[in-house]
Amino acid sequence: MKNTNGxxxxxxxxxxxxxxxxxxxxxRKNYGDINKTLxxxxxxxxxxxxxxxxxEDHIDFNHSxxxxxxxxxxxxxxxxxxxxxxxxxxxxxxxxxxxxxPLLFFxxxxxxxxxxxxxxxxxxxxxxxxxxxxxxISRNLSEIGITVVSGLAVGIDSYAHKAALEGKGxxxxxxxxxxxxxxxxxxxxxYEEILSNGSIITEFLPxxxxxxxxxxxxxxxxxxxxxxxxxxxxxxxxxxxxxxEMALQQNREVFAIxxxxxxxxxxxxxxxxxxxxxxxxxxxxxxxxxxxxSEGILKLCGNSSYINNQQANDKRGANLDNNxxxxxxxxxxxPKSVEEIVKYSKIEVKEVLRILTSLEIKQLIKEDSxxxxxxxx
Amino acid sequence: xxxxxxxxxLIGIDAxxxxxxxxxxxxxxxxxIVGLPGKAVNESRQRVRSAIINSGFDxxxxxIIVNLSPADIKKDGSYYDLPIALSILTASEQIRCGIFNESxxxxxxxxxxxxxxxxxxxxxxEKARDMEKKFFFVPYEIANQASFISGVSIVACKxxxxxxxxxxxxxxxxxxxxxxxxxxISNRNNRYNFDLKDVKGQLKAKRALEIAVSGRHNIxxxxxxxxxxxxxxxRAVSIMPDLNLEECIEVTKIYSLYEKYVNHxxxxxxxxxxxxxxxxxxxxxxxxxxxxxxxxxAHKGLLFLDEFSQFPKNFIEDLxxxxxxxxxxxxxxxLSYSFPCNFMLIVATNPCYCGYFGDEGxxxxxxxxxxxxxxxxxxxxxxxxIDMRVTVARLKESSFIKTECGESSNQIKNRIKKCIxxxxxxxxxxxxxxxxxxxxxxxxxxxKNNKNIRDLIYxxxxxxxxxxxxxxxxxxVSRTIAxxxxxENIKDCHIxxxxxxxxxxxxxxxxxxx
Numbered sequence: 001m002k003n004t005n006g007x008x009x010x011x012x013x014x015x016x017x018x019x020x021x022x023x024x025x026x027x028r029k030n031y032g033d034i035n036k037t038l039x040x041x042x043x044x045x046x047x048x049x050x051x052x053x054x055x056e057d058h059i060d061f062n063h064s065x066x067x068x069x070x071x072x073x074x075x076x077x078x079x080x081x082x083x084x085x086x087x088x089x090x091x092x093x094x095x096x097x098x099x100x101x102p103l104l105f106f107x108x109x110x111x112x113x114x115x116x117x118x119x120x121x122x123x124x125x126x127x128x129x130x131x132x133x134x135x136x137i138s139r140n141l142s143e144i145g146i147t148v149v150s151g152l153a154v155g156i157d158s159y160a161h162k163a164a165l166e167g168k169g170x171x172x173x174x175x176x177x178x179x180x181x182x183x184x185x186x187x188x189x190x191y192e193e194i195l196s197n198g199s200i201i202t203e204f205l206p207x208x209x210x211x212x213x214x215x216x217x218x219x220x221x222x223x224x225x226x227x228x229x230x231x232x233x234x235x236x237x238x239x240x241x242x243x244x245e246m247a248l249q250q251n252r253e254v255f256a257i258x259x260x261x262x263x264x265x266x267x268x269x270x271x272x273x274x275x276x277x278x279x280x281x282x283x284x285x286x287x288x289x290x291x292x293x294s295e296g297i298l299k300l301c302g303n304s305s306y307i308n309n310q311q312a313n314d315k316r317g318a319n320l321d322n323n324x325x326x327x328x329x330x331x332x333x334x335p336k337s338v339e340e341i342v343k344y345s346k347i348e349v350k351e352v353l354r355i356l357t358s359l360e361i362k363q364l365i366k367e368d369s370x371x372x373x374x375x376x377x
Numbered sequence: 378x379x380x381x382x383x384x385x386x387l388i389g390i391d392a393x394x395x396x397x398x399x400x401x402x403x404x405x406x407x408x409x410i411v412g413l414p415g416k417a418v419n420e421s422r423q424r425v426r427s428a429i430i431n432s433g434f435d436x437x438x439x440x441i442i443v444n445l446s447p448a449d450i451k452k453d454g455s456y457y458d459l460p461i462a463l464s465i466l467t468a469s470e471q472i473r474c475g476i477f478n479e480s481x482x483x484x485x486x487x488x489x490x491x492x493x494x495x496x497x498x499x500x501x502x503e504k505a506r507d508m509e510k511k512f513f514f515v516p517y518e519i520a521n522q523a524s525f526i527s528g529v530s531i532v533a534c535k536x537x538x539x540x541x542x543x544x545x546x547x548x549x550x551x552x553x554x555x556x557x558x559x560x561x562i563s564n565r566n567n568r569y570n571f572d573l574k575d576v577k578g579q580l581k582a583k584r585a586l587e588i589a590v591s592g593r594h595n596i597x598x599x600x601x602x603x604x605x606x607x608x609x610x611x612r613a614v615s616i617m618p619d620l621n622l623e624e625c626i627e628v629t630k631i632y633s634l635y636e637k638y639v640n641h642x643x644x645x646x647x648x649x650x651x652x653x654x655x656x657x658x659x660x661x662x663x664x665x666x667x668x669x670x671x672x673x674x675a676h677k678g679l680l681f682l683d684e685f686s687q688f689p690k691n692f693i694e695d696l697x698x699x700x701x702x703x704x705x706x707x708x709x710x711x712l713s714y715s716f717p718c719n720f721m722l723i724v725a726t727n728p729c730y731c732g733y734f735g736d737e738g739x740x741x742x743x744x745x746x747x748x749x750x751x752x753x754x755x756x757x758x759x760x761x762x763i764d765m766r767v768t769v770a771r772l773k774e775s776s777f778i779k780t781e782c783g784e785s786s787n788q789i790k791n792r793i794k795k796c797i798x799x800x801x802x803x804x805x806x807x808x809x810x811x812x813x814x815x816x817x818x819x820x821x822x823x824x825k826n827n828k829n830i831r832d833l834i835y836x837x838x839x840x841x842x843x844x845x846x847x848x849x850x851x852x853x854v855s856r857t858i859a860x861x862x863x864x865e866n867i868k869d870c871h872i873x874x875x876x877x878x879x880x881x882x883x884x885x886x887x888x889x890x891x
Binding site for chain 1 (some may be wrong): 578600770
C-alpha cells in the first residue's frame, strides 16, 4: 500500500486506541502538519491513560473487533483506498469542518476529483413526487458537472444517486457502516453502479455494523463534503433535518424543496423554508446562491450552457392522439383519480385505462397513489 | 326368514349401493348389525326398535342379524334406519309388497316413526337412476333436493307408517311422488340480493372484475381498509353466468353433503368467504369421514379469501394442486375421496400491515422493511396463479352521496356470457375452457404472425421489469379483453389495458418505491 501516512493513522486509531477527536486536536495544534502529528503520537506508548474521554469522541472503533493487521489485510485484499487528512486530495472543504474524519475508506476515485458537490437528502419513505424531484434535481446537477452526495439509503437517497450517475458530475455515497457492509441490502446493485461514476466513502472501520448512532455521525460528512444541502421530503424529525443542522454549523447553504401542504412528509421542508432555507424549484435556485462560484463551477465542469428542462417539458405530449391529449391535459400536476378522468373526458373506462397505461409507458404520467395519476415532471 | 333391499352409502360425493340384508331366526332375542357399522349405524338398533313399536307394528322377539354389504366398507351415518326397519317388517311377514326390487330407501327414523333428513340425497338419487331403479324413497323434508334427477321417481314419505302404506298398496304411490314442479330452472334475473351497481365509483376495479370473470382469471384486490374490496368480491358472483341444470346438480351434491337441510336445487353460484382462522381441513376438505372443504363448497362459484396475507402460508400452498386440477383428492381410511373444486379465486389484501400504503389521504406508518416483509409473506407460487392484481382506492366522502349508478350486474352478465361462448367455441376439443387455463404453446401461436405485438411486449417488459410469467399473464388477460370486444386477434390496445391490471408504478409487489 502506498499511503503510508494513512496506515500510520490507522495504526494510531486502532492499535493505540486514540480517539479521532484527539487526533484532530493534535493535528490542529500542529497547524495541519501531518508528520508532526504522527510523531507526536508515536512518542507515547500508552496514550490511553494520558487523557480523559472527550464528549465528541463519538466513534467507537471497538465495535468491530478489528486489529490493525486485519484491517490492513482487508483493504489490500478488497482494493479499498485510504484517504488521510494530510493528503492533498483530501477534500479541502471537509478538512475545514469542526471534526473532520482523520481517515476515510473509499472505493471509486470520485472523492479525489470532485470539485463542487451538493448533497441531496430526504426521507427513506418518499412519495412519488419526492422521487421525481430527487431525480430531476440530481440529474440536472450532475449534467453540469456538480457531484451529488447522499447517504446511500433507500428512498430519496437512492433516487438521487441513480439520477446523478447519468451525468458527468457523478455521485458520492457516504456510509454509516463499514465499507464491506451493504446496508440496506436492497441497494446492492446501486453500490456497484456508483463505482462506475462515483465513489463510496466511510470513516468507519470495515465490519462496523450500521448502528443507529452511526448515522448522525455520518451525516456530518455528507454536509461537510458539500457547499449546500438540498432537502427533499423530510419528516419533522428526521435524519435529513439533522444533516441540515450540521450543515448550518458548518456554514453550508440549506435548500428545501416545497411539497404538498397536506403531506406530512413536507413538514420538515416547509419548516426549513419558514426558518430561512432557500426554496428550490430548479437548480437555477441553487446555482444562484453560488453566483460567485457559478462561472467557476461551469468552467470547472467545462460546460457553460445547460437547458432548463422545464421549458422542454412543455413541448412534451406533442405526438399524442386526441383522446390521449385530452386526458393528459386534464391530469395536470395534481393527482386525478380514474373516476374523475372518466367523468371529465366522457371516454369509456376501458379506453381511459388504456390511455393511462400508454401515457405511463411514454413516461408522461405516473401513478401517484392508488388509482391516482399525475404528470411527470 | 331372510330379506334384502337396497340402500346407499357415500364415498366422497359419489354414492355406492349398499344392500341391507336381514335374517330373522330362532334363538335368543338379539339384534345385531354387521358390515363395519359406525357408531351412528349401531345406534340405529334402538331407533329402529322404538320406531317399529311406536308405529303400531310388532318387533319380532327373535334373533335378528342385519348385514350391510359390501361388508368391507365402513359405513357411518343414519341412512339405514328406514331400510333396516322395512327389512325387519318384511322379514317378519308384517308387510308384503311387490315393488321392493325396483325401489331403494334412505332415511333416518325418529323414535315416533317419522323420517328425518340425511346428507347427500341427490348423489344417491343419481346412483338410483344409474341402477335403473324405479322408486327412491326419501325423507319428505328434503325431497325437492333430488327431484331434478330425471329417470327415477322420488317418493317422499313423512313416516314409517306412510311408507308401509305406500308399499303395501294402501295408498296410491303416485300421490307421494315428488313432482318436478320446477323442472326448468327458473330464469330469475335477480338471483342475488346484491348488484354491482351498488358499488359507487371503482370503475377500474369493476372493469377488472368483468374481465376476470369472463376469462376466469384469478384476481387480487389490493387496497386500504374500507375501500370496498369485500363488496366488490361479493358482487362478482352476480355477474357470473347462470348455472345450467348439470352444474346446479353438481353444486347441490356438494352442499347436500355439507348440510342436511338442503330442500331445493341450488341455483345460485356459491360465494364462499372463509375466515383466515380456518383449519386446513376446513379449507381443503378432509376429516375422518372426509367432507368437502371451502374450496369444494365454492365449486362453480367464487372462493374469496379476505385478508389474504393473514392466511397461513402452507394453507395457501395447499390450493395449488386444486387450482390446477379442479378437483381435490383426499385419501383417508384406505379410500380416495374426490371432491370437485372448480372455482374462481378472488383474494383481497391490504397493501401493508397498517393498510394505508399508497393511500392518498392517510399516511402509512409501516417502515419500508415491514412493507417488503408483508409482501414477501404473500408472494410465492400461488401468486403466479393470480393473473390480475388491481388496486382499489378509497372513495372520497363526497362520492358516497352521489346517486348515479353504474351498470347493473345483468348488463355486465350478458357481455360476459358472450365472451365465454366465444372462448368455448375457440377451445372446442381442447382440454381447456377458459383463457386463464391456456398454456404457453397456444399463446405462442397467437404471437407467431404478429410482430407489432411482440415489439410492444418487449417494450413493456423492459419498462415494467416483468418476468416471463408476468408477460404470459398479461397475454392471457389481453386475450380475454379481445374476446370481450369480439375481436379475432389481440391488438395493441388490449395488451396495454392488460398491463394495467398487472403493474402500476405503485405496485408494492414489484420493486417497492414509495
